[in-house]
Amino acid sequence: MxxxxxxxxxxxxxxxxxxxxxxxxxxxxxxxxxxxxxxxxxxxxxxxxxxxxxxxxxxxxxxxxxxxxxxxxxxxxxxxxxxxxxxxxxxxxxxxxxMGALIQVGAGFHPMLSGRENIYINGAILGMTKKELDRKFDSIVDFADISDFLDSPVKFYSSGMYVRLGFAIAVHCExxxxxxxxxxxxxxxxxxxxxxxxxxxxxxxxxxxxxxxxxxxxxxxxxxxxxxxxxxxxxxxxxxxxxINVYIKDVYEQRSQQRTVNNSQDPNKQKYAEIIGLKFCNVQGRETSFIESGAALDVFIEFMVHEDMDKPILGVNFYADDGALVYGANSHYEQFEVKEFLRGPHSVKIHIPHFYLPTNDYLCSVVVAQENVGNLIDWHDSRYKLVVGRAPNARGLLKLPTQWEILK
Amino acid sequence: MNDHTHIYEPHKQLKLGMKIWAEMFRELFQFRELIWRLFIRDLSAKYKQSVLGNLWSLVMPFVAIGTFMYLNHAGILDIGQTQMPYPLYALIGLSVWQVFATGLSSGANSLVGAGDLITKISFPREVLVIASMAQSVFEFLIKFVLIIVFFLVFQFSPSWNIVFLPLVLVPLVFLTVGLALILALLNGVMRDIGNIVSLLLMFLMFLTPVLYPIPGKGLLFFELNFLSPLVNAPRDLIAFGHIQQPGHFMMAAGISLLIFLVSWRIFHLAETKIPERM
Structure with missing residues (x-):
C-alpha cells in the first residue's frame, strides 16, 4: 500500500x-x-x-x-x-x-432494540463481522459505560448514553x-x-x-x-x-464590516470615543489568535477619541465557550489611572507575562468607559477570538509555575 | 468499507464497463453479514412492538379467503373447480402472492425508510432492499406452518415434490427484488412511488389468478401476465407434483431473472445519486 x-x-x-x-x-x-x-x-x-x-x-x-x-x-x-x-x-x-466514519453517531440504531442488539447491528453497518464484535463486545460496553442498560431499548437511553455507545462502536472498528x-x-x-x-x-x-x-x-x-x-x-x-489564524481573522473582518454598516445607519449616535480594534501578539511580537497557556501575551486596544475625555477606563474580558467570564483585565480595578485622553488615535498595551487561562476558545470583549465602570462610551461585545492551546508538557488544561523542594 | 483502494469520481460506474458485475457481486458478498443483521433487526423490532407479533401476517389471508368464500357461497362470484379444497387453494395462492406483494412494497420503501443510514453511512444500498425481501420470505415461512395445518384440517395429502417448493419460488423472489430495486430508487426521488405501488398491488392481485383458478378462455391479459405462472407453479407442485404450464413458467422465470439483473445494474449506477436527494 x-x-x-x-x-x-x-x-x-x-x-x-x-x-x-x-x-x-x-x-x-x-x-x-x-x-x-x-x-x-x-x-x-x-x-x-x-x-x-x-x-x-x-x-x-x-x-x-x-x-x-x-x-x-x-x-x-x-x-x-x-x-x-x-x-x-x-x-x-x-x-x-x-475507512471508518463518525458522521453521525448512532445512525442506524433501532430505538426499540436493546443496546446489546444495536451493538451488533451498528457494528455490521460499520463493516465488522460477528466474530470481531464478539471479541470486542466487552471493551465496547466498557468504553460506552452503559453496562446497566445493556438490555434496555436504546430509546430509553439518555442522549449522552446514545452518543457514548455510538462512539464506542465506531472507534472499535479500527x-x-x-x-x-x-x-x-x-x-x-x-x-x-x-x-x-x-x-x-x-x-x-x-x-x-x-x-x-x-x-x-x-x-x-x-x-x-x-x-x-x-x-x-x-x-x-x-x-x-x-x-486557524486566517480563519479567525476572516471571521473578525466579516463581523466588523457588519458593525460598520450597522453603525453608519445610526447617525444620531455621537460617541466621545470609538474602539477601532483589539489585537493579540505573542512573545515574538507577532500578531496571532493563538497562544499556548502560560505564555506571554500582549493585548493591544486601539481606539479613536473624538472629544477629549478624562478619567477613562479600559477593559478586556475573556469569555469561555459556554459564556462564562473567565478573566477580565480592567484598568480601573488594576489602578492604572489615566488623567485624560486627548482627541486623536490611541493605542494601549496590556502586557500579561503569563497567560494562565486553561486551554479553550475564548471570545473577547473590549470596553471603553468613563469615570466609573458602568458609564460605557463604546464597547465591542465578544467580537474577538483567542485560542489558548496546551502548553508543552502540560498535564491537563493548563500549566502553573511550581517550585519543588525536598524537605526530608 | 474494505481494505482496497477506493476511487471516487464522476461517472466512475460507467467507466468500469463490464467489470462492474464483478464489483457488484463482491460488494454484496462482503456485506452479507449486514443483510443478515438488518433482517434480524427488523424482525425483532417488529416482534417487540406488537402483542401478536408475526401472527399479524396470518390475519390478512384469513380475511381475504373468508371474503372470497362468502362471495362464492352467496353466488356473487363463481370461482369454479379448484384442484384442492378452496380455502387451501386460496391460502397457498395468497401466501405466494404476498411474497411478491410485501417484498415489493417494503422494498420500495426501504431506502426512504432508512433515513440516517442512507445519508450518514456508506454501504451498498441494495442491502436494504434485499433485507426487506428476506423479511417477506420469512413471513412466507410462518404462513407455511398454517398451510401444513390446513393440509391436516382438509385431509389433503400434498405431492412429495413439495420439497422443490423453494426452487419454484426463486424466480418470484428475483422478480420482486428486481422491481423493488427500481421502485426504491424512484421512491428516493419522488415519494409518490410508495403510494402508487400499494395501489397497483391491489389491482394486480385481483387480475392475477391468486384467489381463483386461471380462467379457461384465453384472455389476453392472463396470457401476458407472467406473474400468473409464477404464482400458480407452487400450487401445481403441491397438488399434482408438477407444473401445469412448464413453458409459461420457464419463460416467466427467464424474464424475472433478466429484470433482476437489469434492475440491479441500474440501481448500482444510480444509487450514488440517492443520498444527496434524501
Whole structure:
C-alpha cells in the first residue's frame, strides 16, 4: 500500500437550491446514467451551486488533518465525499485503506432494540463481522459505560448514553482512516476527554484522522495540518495554527464590516470615543489568535477619541465557550489611572507575562468607559477570538509555575 | 468499507464497463453479514412492538379467503373447480402472492425508510432492499406452518415434490427484488412511488389468478401476465407434483431473472445519486 492515505484532486460537489429542480435533475441524471446519455456533471444548471469546489489535498498515512470553516461552508459535504456517500461531480478522490466514519453517531440504531442488539447491528453497518464484535463486545460496553442498560431499548437511553455507545462502536472498528464530524460536542466533559484520549491512541497506532470541528482549540490540539473552507472553496491550507489564524481573522473582518454598516445607519449616535480594534501578539511580537497557556501575551486596544475625555477606563474580558467570564483585565480595578485622553488615535498595551487561562476558545470583549465602570462610551461585545492551546508538557488544561523542594 | 483502494469520481460506474458485475457481486458478498443483521433487526423490532407479533401476517389471508368464500357461497362470484379444497387453494395462492406483494412494497420503501443510514453511512444500498425481501420470505415461512395445518384440517395429502417448493419460488423472489430495486430508487426521488405501488398491488392481485383458478378462455391479459405462472407453479407442485404450464413458467422465470439483473445494474449506477436527494 502506498503511504498516501487520502488524495483529493480538484474535487467538487454541486447541490440544487430548489426542491422541484432537484427532483427533476435527480430523475434526469439517473435516466441519463442508465441510457448512457451522461450529462456533463461539471456544468451548473439553473439553481445549482458548488457546495464544495476545487478542493485538493493529500494526506499521508498517520497524518491528522482538520477541516474548519463557517456553517454551510461545505465541511460535512466534503467529509461525505471522502466517505463515498456523495460522489464528486468533478475531480477525483482516492482513498487507500479501510475507512471508518463518525458522521453521525448512532445512525442506524433501532430505538426499540436493546443496546446489546444495536451493538451488533451498528457494528455490521460499520463493516465488522460477528466474530470481531464478539471479541470486542466487552471493551465496547466498557468504553460506552452503559453496562446497566445493556438490555434496555436504546430509546430509553439518555442522549449522552446514545452518543457514548455510538462512539464506542465506531472507534472499535479500527479503521485506517477515521473521519470525525463535530460529534463530540455532545456528551459531557468527562466523556469528551475520554474520546479525545482514544483518538490520540488511535492516532499513535498510525490511523489517519480527518476531523471537522467548530472548536478551533480542538482542531489545533489534534491536527497537524488544516484546511479552511469558505463557501465550498479552499480558502487556506497549511499548519493548523496558521490556518486557524486566517480563519479567525476572516471571521473578525466579516463581523466588523457588519458593525460598520450597522453603525453608519445610526447617525444620531455621537460617541466621545470609538474602539477601532483589539489585537493579540505573542512573545515574538507577532500578531496571532493563538497562544499556548502560560505564555506571554500582549493585548493591544486601539481606539479613536473624538472629544477629549478624562478619567477613562479600559477593559478586556475573556469569555469561555459556554459564556462564562473567565478573566477580565480592567484598568480601573488594576489602578492604572489615566488623567485624560486627548482627541486623536490611541493605542494601549496590556502586557500579561503569563497567560494562565486553561486551554479553550475564548471570545473577547473590549470596553471603553468613563469615570466609573458602568458609564460605557463604546464597547465591542465578544467580537474577538483567542485560542489558548496546551502548553508543552502540560498535564491537563493548563500549566502553573511550581517550585519543588525536598524537605526530608 | 474494505481494505482496497477506493476511487471516487464522476461517472466512475460507467467507466468500469463490464467489470462492474464483478464489483457488484463482491460488494454484496462482503456485506452479507449486514443483510443478515438488518433482517434480524427488523424482525425483532417488529416482534417487540406488537402483542401478536408475526401472527399479524396470518390475519390478512384469513380475511381475504373468508371474503372470497362468502362471495362464492352467496353466488356473487363463481370461482369454479379448484384442484384442492378452496380455502387451501386460496391460502397457498395468497401466501405466494404476498411474497411478491410485501417484498415489493417494503422494498420500495426501504431506502426512504432508512433515513440516517442512507445519508450518514456508506454501504451498498441494495442491502436494504434485499433485507426487506428476506423479511417477506420469512413471513412466507410462518404462513407455511398454517398451510401444513390446513393440509391436516382438509385431509389433503400434498405431492412429495413439495420439497422443490423453494426452487419454484426463486424466480418470484428475483422478480420482486428486481422491481423493488427500481421502485426504491424512484421512491428516493419522488415519494409518490410508495403510494402508487400499494395501489397497483391491489389491482394486480385481483387480475392475477391468486384467489381463483386461471380462467379457461384465453384472455389476453392472463396470457401476458407472467406473474400468473409464477404464482400458480407452487400450487401445481403441491397438488399434482408438477407444473401445469412448464413453458409459461420457464419463460416467466427467464424474464424475472433478466429484470433482476437489469434492475440491479441500474440501481448500482444510480444509487450514488440517492443520498444527496434524501
Amino acid at each position: 502506498s503511504d498516501i492515505a487520502v488524495r483529493c484532486e480538484h474535487a467538487g460537489k454541486k447541490f440544487c437550491k430548489s426542491l422541484k429542480k432537484s427532483m427533476l435533475y435527480g430523475g434526469l441524471d439517473i435516466f441519463g446514467s442508465v441510457f448512457g446519455a451522461v450529462p456533463d456533471s461539471t456544468i451548473l444548471r439553473p439553481e445549482e451551486f458548488w457546495a464544495v469546489d476545487e478542493v485538493s489535498f493529500e494526506l499521508k498515512r498517520g497524518e491528522s488533518f482538520g477541516i474548519i470553516g463557517p456553517n454551510g461552508s461545505g465541511k460535512s459535504t466534503l467529509l461525505k465525499m471522502l466517505n463515498g456517500i456523495f460522489m464528486p461531480d468533478k475531480g477525483r478522490i482516492t482513498v487507500n485503506g479501510k 479503521p485506517d482512516i477515521l473521519l470525525i464530524d463535530e460529534i463530540l460536542a455532545v456528551g459531557d466533559k468527562a466523556f469528551q476527554i475520554k474520546c479525545y484520549q482514544r483518538m490520540h491512541e488511535i492516532k499513535k497506532k498510525g490511523t489517519t484522522i480527518i476531523l471537522v470541528s467548530h472548536n478551533e482549540y480542538v482542531v489545533r490540539e489534534h491536527t497537524g495540518r488544516c484546511l479552511y473552507l469558505n463557501h465550498g472553496k479552499q480558502r487556506s491550507m497549511g499548519p493548523s495554527e496558521e490556518t
